[in-house]
Amino acid sequence: MKKLAAKLRTMNVANYLATFAVIATMIGASSKCTCIFHDVEKPDLTQFRKF
Amino acid sequence: MEWVAKRLTNYILAKEIITEADRAAYEYGFQTGIEQTLCIIVTLTFAACMNRVWECMLLLVVFFLQRAYVKGIHMKQYWSCFLLSCSVVIAGLYGSGRVEIPENAELIVTLICLGAVQIAAGRFADDEDEAASCFFNKQRKRIACLVILTAFALYVVGWKNGLFVVCYTELVMFVSTLAQLGKEKLGNKENG
Numbered sequence: 001m002k003k004l005a006a007k008l009r010t011m012n013v014a015n016y017l018a019t020f021a022v023i024a025t026m027i028g029a030s031s032k033c034t035c036i037f038h039d040v041e042k043p044d045l046t047q048f049r050k051f
Numbered sequence: 052m053e054w055v056a057k058r059l060t061n062y063i064l065a066k067e068i069i070t071e072a073d074r075a076a077y078e079y080g081f082q083t084g085i086e087q088t089l090c091i092i093v094t095l096t097f098a099a100c101m102n103r104v105w106e107c108m109l110l111l112v113v114f115f116l117q118r119a120y121v122k123g124i125h126m127k128q129y130w131s132c133f134l135l136s137c138s139v140v141i142a143g144l145y146g147s148g149r150v151e152i153p154e155n156a157e158l159i160v161t162l163i164c165l166g167a168v169q170i171a172a173g174r175f176a177d178d179e180d181e182a183a184s185c186f187f188n189k190q191r192k193r194i195a196c197l198v199i200l201t202a203f204a205l206y207v208v209g210w211k212n213g214l215f216v217v218c219y220t221e222l223v224m225f226v227s228t229l230a231q232l233g234k235e236k237l238g239n240k241e242n243g
Contacts, residue, residue, distance in 0.1 A: 014066035017059055021077045024084030031119035032179075032187055043075035049183075 022048075052129050056081035087115075090133060094140040103144040106216045110143055113198060113220045120191040121172045123227035124234065143219040147212040154206055157218040161202045164221035165195055171228045175235065 029045035060078045063069055069077055091111060098107030126132040152160075172191060179187065198217065205214040 014063045014068050017081075018063045018068045018077070020084055021059070021063070021080035023080075024087070025076050025080030027119075028079060028083050030186070032122055033118060033125070041079075043079055045076055045079070048076060 052082050052086055053078075055085060086129060086133070090136050093133075093137050097137070097141050098144055101141075101144055103147060103212070106144055106147050106212050107140065109201075109213055110140055110216045110220055113201070113217055114140070114224070116194050117168070117198070117220075117224050120187050120194060121168055121224065121228060122175045122231055123224065124230040139223055143216055143223070146219060147215045150215065152215065152218070154209075154211065154214060157214050158202055158206050161214075161218045161221045162199065164218075164225040165198055168221070168224050168228050169195055171225075171232050174232060 025045060026048050028042065029048035056078045059081045060069075060074055063077065064071065064074065094111065095104065095107055098104045126135060169191065173188075198221070202214065202217050205217060
């Protein structure tokens with residue numbers, strides 16, 4: 001467990017998480033809806049648009 | 052999901068990777084990202100058990116691409132959406148290889164549904180700005196062309212399961228778009 005915690009610390013998980021969120025935000029910003037039958041309330045995502 | 056998204060955003064905020072101003076965008080990203088990933092993982096797992104992984108991938112690509120630029124019916128709760136999404140995908144995969152429809156009929160149904168979805172999508176109340184509206188319309192047409200090309204390619208190649216999956220996706224898109232259109236019309240009537 002300690003080894004895993006140390007590895008996670010060196011991997012910088014926060015950066016990977018932020019990258020994942022940015023990609024999802026960019027997809028959401030450039031589309032009408034992202035999920036098949038569910039719409040999450042969109043904040044202002046103009047700066048994340050691809051157009 | 053909202054709770055998980057908030058916790059993850061708080062975590063990267065604490066690590067000073069983002070600022071407070073970006074909180075809403077990152078929360079949205081986490082929520083939609085996790086919801087989509089979960090749906091893809093569950094449906095692919097079921098597809099693997101049914102030996103229909105390629106059909107599942109084709110269905111998800113066609114479905115997600117079209118849903119991104121065509122408005123359709125939505126559920127209020129995430130879990131009802133999740134269950135409906137997974138059931139729709141699994142039902143399509145179950146039908147491929149079992150439901151016997153002539154290939155010509157599948158191609159014709161695909162084209163008719165696609166055309167109807169394009170017409171219906173143009174009738175939705177537009178709540179986007181001009182740049183977004185123009186972009187979405189262009190993308191919708193491009194994806195429609197891509198779906199037509201894919202359907203013809205599958206017809207020529209003779210991959211029956213693939214053609215069934217595309218036909219089924221278009222049928223679901225058609226029903227979903229009609230349902231949303233009906234919901235909007237009903238809402239307008241109630242509002243006056």
